[in-house]
Amino acid sequence: MSTRLQSQGRLIDRSESRTFTFNGKTFTGFKGDTLASALLANDQMLLGRSFKYHRPRGIVAAGPEEPNALMNMGEGAKFEPNQRVTTTELFDGLTAKSQNHWPSLEMDVGVVNNYVARFLPAGFYYKTFMFPRFAWKHVFEPIVRHSAGLGQAPKEIDADTYEHFYAYVDVLVVGGGIAGLQSAKAAAESGAKVMLIEQTADFGGRAVVDDAEIDGKHADTWVTETLDALRAMENVTIRTRMMGAGVYDHGYALGYERVTDHAPTMDGPRHRLWRIRAKQIVTATGALERPLSFAGNDIPGVMLAASMRDYLVNWGVVPGQKTVLVTNNDDGYRTAIALKEAGLDVPVVVDARPDANGALPTKARDMGIRIETGKAIAKVKGGKRVTGVEICLMEGEGGAREEIKCDAVAMSGGWSPVVHLWSHCGGKLNWNADQAWFAPDPARPPLGDNGEGFVICSGIASGALDTPDVLTNAHDAGKAAAKAAGFTATRKTAPKAVATAEETMAPVWIMPKKATHAQRAKSWLDFQNDVKVSDVQLAAREGYESVEHTKRYTTLGMATDQGKLSNINGLAILADALGKEIPQVGTTTFRPPYHPISMGAIGGEARGETFQPLRRTPMHAWHEEQGAYMEPVGHWRRPYTYPRGAETHQDAVKREILNTRSNVGLLDASTLGKLIVKGPDAAKFMDMMYTNMMSTLKIGKCRYGLMCSENGFLSDDGVVARIDEDTWLCHTTSGGADRIHGWMEEWLQTEWWDWKVHVANVTEQLAQVAVVGLNARKVLEKIGGMDVSKETLPFMEWKDGTIGGFDCRVYRISFSGELSYEIAVPASQGRAFWDALLDAGAEFGIMPYGTEGLHVMRAEKGFIMIGDETDGTIIPQDLGLNWAISKKKEDFLGKRAQKRSFMDNPDRWQLVGLETLDGSVLPDGAYAIADGTNANGQRNMEGRVTSTYYSPTLDKGIAMGLIHNGPARMGETVKFGLVDGETMVEARIVDAVFYDKEGEKQNV
C-alpha cells in the first residue's frame, strides 16, 4: 500500500493539515503537498481509467509529464477538466473527481474494451468508420463520443479572471533547478536584466532530491544561498509557479503563471500569461525520465524511479512497501538506495545490462539489495494495483521466469533532456548514442531578428551529465547569454561539485528483447492515449515510415502530455520496426505550449464586456434607454429599430418608415466616416482617389463620390463636401473610415510622397444626426438659428452655423429621398443636440428610425449600399453609376483596371430593380435561374438579388439585383429559386428607383 512515512518530506509542513475530497470522499494532506502526494499518502493508487481501453491507471510521475492522473477539478463555475494531480498544489476545500469511467472508477463497464482490444488496433479511427457512410452519424459518432475523451466540458461560465502582462528582459532563464539558478546568477552578475521562472513553487530540482554536493554544501543549502544572492540583485526578477510555455520568433516567450490556483480564495487573476520579449533565453528545463516497455507497465503502482524518489524525499510518501526496481542505467539505483535507507523493502533490482559495477550499483549491493543483471520484467501482475512481477532473462524471449511479490515497481529507462523550448522555434537536435537521447545542437539554434541564435540550453537540458558538468555548463550558458545580450560577462568561475561516476546506460526499448506479441500488446508506450508497442509495430507493417504520420495514425504522443514520456521509446520502436537508426527516423515537431495552458489565460482580458471593443456613438445611451434593438456594423452598435411595447421589429420598422415619409424621422448617423483632406495638392489627390471629378466641386457644394481599388472594384462611397480652396471633407461608409483613412495615407506615403496633402480622421469628433422628412425644416426652424431655407441652403449644399446654440455644420443631402438635413455637431454636444431635436420635433411627429428603416428607404430610392450591391467583385459600371465616373480625368485609382476587356464589356450582370409578380419579398441572395445546365450539371444562373425588402411605402416586396444584361431587359420576367431549391418566384425587371423617380421630394 502507498503510505506517508514518519520521516522525510522536505516540502510539507506536518503542522498544517489540508482537507480535500476525491470522488466525494474526504481526505487530509499537509501544506506543501501536491494532490498527487496527498492521494498517495491516503493509499489512493487507482486514479483514473485509460482513454481507449478503460484500464485502471495510477500515478506514474511527479511532474508535468504525468500521463494518467488527470482529474475533473472544482465545481460549477470553477470546474475544469484534465487537471494533473502532480501539478496541483493542495489547498483546503479542493474537490477532485476521476475521469473517463462509467459508472464508477472501481467498476467500469468500458473495461470491456480491454477484452476487445484487438478490435481497436492502431489507426482504428481510420479503419472502422469508412463505410457505410450513414453509419458515422447514427452509429459510430454517438459511440465514440460516449466512450472516448477524458474530462467533461465545463457547463458554466468560468468565474475566474485572467490577464496578460508584457515584460522585456535581457535574459530569460527558464527553470529553477541548480542549472537555472547558476545561469541566472552568471547572467545577472554581468548587469543584465534577468528574469528567472520556475514552474513549481520551489527551487533546486533533482539535485536537492538526489543529495548533490555543491561548493562543499548540500545542494539544499547552496540553493537557498544562491536564491538569496539573486534576490539581493536589483536586476533580477524571480517568479515561481510560472512555466516557460513557449518560445517564438525573435525572442518572444510565453510564461504561464498560476497566480491563485494554489489559493483560490485570494484576490487576483487565476492565471497570468506573461508575454516576454527577451534578448536571450536560457532554457534550464532539466530532463525527463523515460519509462521502460514491459508487459503491464501501466498497472497502478508502476512508477518512474526518480519520481518515486521525489515523492519520498519531497513529500515523505511511498507508493509501496515492497518495491522492485527495473533499470537500464546506474541512476535508477538511487531509488533503490533511498527506499532501503528509508527502511522499505527492495526485494530485487532488475538491471537489463549484463553487468552493473558502478558506484551506485556497488553501494546498493553493499546494502544487501539483490541485484539481477541481464534480467527483464516478463510481466507485472495485478489489476488495480501491482501484486508482483515475473522476472526473466533479458535476452531472447525471456526464459527462467521467477515470480517476486511486491506492491510497487520503479522503472528507469534513462533520461531525455527537455528540449521543447529549444525546439519550438527551430533549434535543432543531435542524437547522442551513449545516453540514447536527443540533445540540442548549439551550432543550430533558433535565430533572432539579427540572424543570431537567441536560445542557449543550460544544464542537463543541454545534455550535460553530472553535477559538476551541469554547473559549469550552466555558468557558461549564463555568461554567453549576457554577452549575446550586449553585456560584459562575469569573470567569476562556476561552483564546484563532486561527481558520482556512472557507467553507461544500455538502450532498452522493449523487454525482454524478443518479447512475445502478448507481451508487446500489454507494453504501453503512451499511457494517456493507450498506445502500445504492438500498435507502433503494426503501423510500420502497414507502411507508415514517417514519424509524423505514425504519430497521427497511432495517436502516439498526441494526448495532453504530448508524448513527454512516450516519444523516444515510440520512435525507437518505429526505427527498429523499419530497420533504421533512430536519428534517421527523427522526432516529431515540438510545438508550444510545453504543458497545456488554460483557455482563460490565452484569452486574457478578452472576455465578457471586454471580449471585443464595441464602438458607441454619443447617443448610444439614449438608444439603449429606449430599448432599441441594436445590430453590429463593424465594431459599432447601431439601433436597428426602436420597438414600442409589444411591437414586432417588422412593425416597428414599418412605423418608422411611414412616419419619416409622412412626418419627420431622426437618424443617428454619427458612425459615418468623416475625413478631412487638406493641402496644396489636395485637389489632385481627390481626383485620384475618387472616380468623380472632385477638383471642380465648388466651395459650399456636396457631391456623391465613388472610390475604387486599383483592381477597379467599388470599395467605398459617400458624399464629399468642398470646405475651402484646399480642403475637402469626405464621408465614408460606417465602419469604412479607418480603412479609407489608411488607404489615403498609404497612397500619400508610398506613392505620391511629394504631394502636399494632409488627411485627418474626424469621424469621432462629430456626432451627426439626419433630420429627415416633410417636417424636417419645421423642426430646425422651431429650434431656431441659421437659415435653413431652400434658398439659402439648397439641396446638395452645406453651411456652418448654429442651431439652438449648437455649433453645426449642416449638409442638405438625402439617403432617403426626403427633405433631409444631416447635421454635424461636436460629439460632446451630440446627446444634448439629439434631445433638443426630439423636444422641438414632438409637435411635428418626430420619431427616431434605425438602420433597417434607413436601408429600406434607400432601396425604395434605388440607392446602392456598399456590402449589399458590392462584394469586392463589382465595378461601378455594373451598378449604373457611369455618371459618377469622370471621362475627363486622365487617371484615377481603378481606371486602368476598368479598361480590361472583361470589365469594359456590356455582357455583365448589371443592377436593376425587381418586382415580384405576386408582391412577395424575394429571399436575400436568391439566384435567377436561366435555362439549361452548365458543364457540372448545375442549373445556369443569370443574376442574383442584392437587396430585398418589404416596402411599407409601396406596400409590396421590392428588390435590387444584378441581372445579366439587366438594363436592356426592362419588363422581362426572371425566375428566382427559393431556399427549397424547387419553388420558383417570378419577378419583373424594372427601374431600381421605386419611389419619387424625379427626386422632387428631396429637393424642396
Next chain:
Amino acid sequence: MLILDCPCCGVRGEETEFHGGGEAHLKRFGPDSSDAEFEGYLFTRQNPKGVNFERWRHANGCGKWFHAARCTMTLEVFATYSAQTYEPPADVIAAIKAKRPEWEMPA
C-alpha cells in the same frame, strides 16, 4: 512573433503594432499601360525564399509606412528603411550582403 524597428518613430515594436503591406518597390502602371505591364504591377509578385523587400505600416503606433528587408526563411531582419524610395538604398543592400554574400539584387 516578429520585432520590427520603425524607422519613422524609432520604436522597436512587436508585430501586433504593425500591419504588413506586401511587396515593396512596386512601380505603378496607370491608364496608358499595356495589359502585361498592368498585370505585372497588380498581380505578379516575387515571393522569394530568402531576402525579400516588403512594406509595413506602424498601424498601432505612428501610423507611418516603411520598408523592411527581411529573410522569408529565417525571418532575419536586415534593415528597415524609408518608404519614400524607389529602391533599397545602398546601406540596406550592404547590410544584406554582409550577412548573405551570395545574394544578388534581383533584376
Next chain:
Amino acid sequence: MSEAIKATSALEGFASTGFASVRECGLTGMITLRGDLADKALAKAVKAATGAAMPEQRKITMGKSGKVAWMSSDELLLVVDHAQAPAIVEALTSALKDQFALAVNVSDARVMFEVAGEGNGPREVLAKLAPVDLAPDAFTTGDVRRTRLAQVAGAFWVEADGSFRVVAFRSVAQYVGDLLAQAGATGSAPEYF
C-alpha cells in the same frame, strides 16, 4: 456653443479603485497638428498656443497652457483647455496659413483617463494591456507612446507625479475604461517593476 448646452465627455464620471485607480478626466481639449515639425513658424505657433517647446521624437513637453506630444514625424497632439480648443485651432490655422499644415480639433474624438496609484502600480496596469517596455528605466516622465491597448489604438504618457494619462478614441471609451479598471483590480498587481 451656447453656455446653456451641456457638453459631456465620453465616459463622464467613470472611476474605479484597486491597486491603481482609474478616472475619466472629463472634457479635455486636444488638437491634431500636422506639418513640418522642423519648421520655426510651426514651433512658434505651438509655443503661442501652449507655452510648451517642441517635443523631441516620442516626447511630451509641458507648457503653461498646454502639453505637446510627438505623435509621428509630421504630427503633434496639443492638449489644451477644452473650451479654448476651437479658438486655438483658428489661431494655429491662421498662423500657419502659408505653411503646409493642418490643425484639427479632435477634443471630442478622444477620451482621456488618469491611472494613478502607489509606486509602480500605474505602470503595471498599462503593462497588462500594451506591448511596451514599461519598466521605470525604459519609460519615464516626458516619454509618450502610441501603441495598442489590448485590441484598440491608444497613447499614454507619465505625469510628474507618476500617474499615467491614457488617450483613446471616444467610441471605445467604455472598452478602454473597463480594460483599465480590470487591469487595476485589487489583488492583481504583478509587482514586477
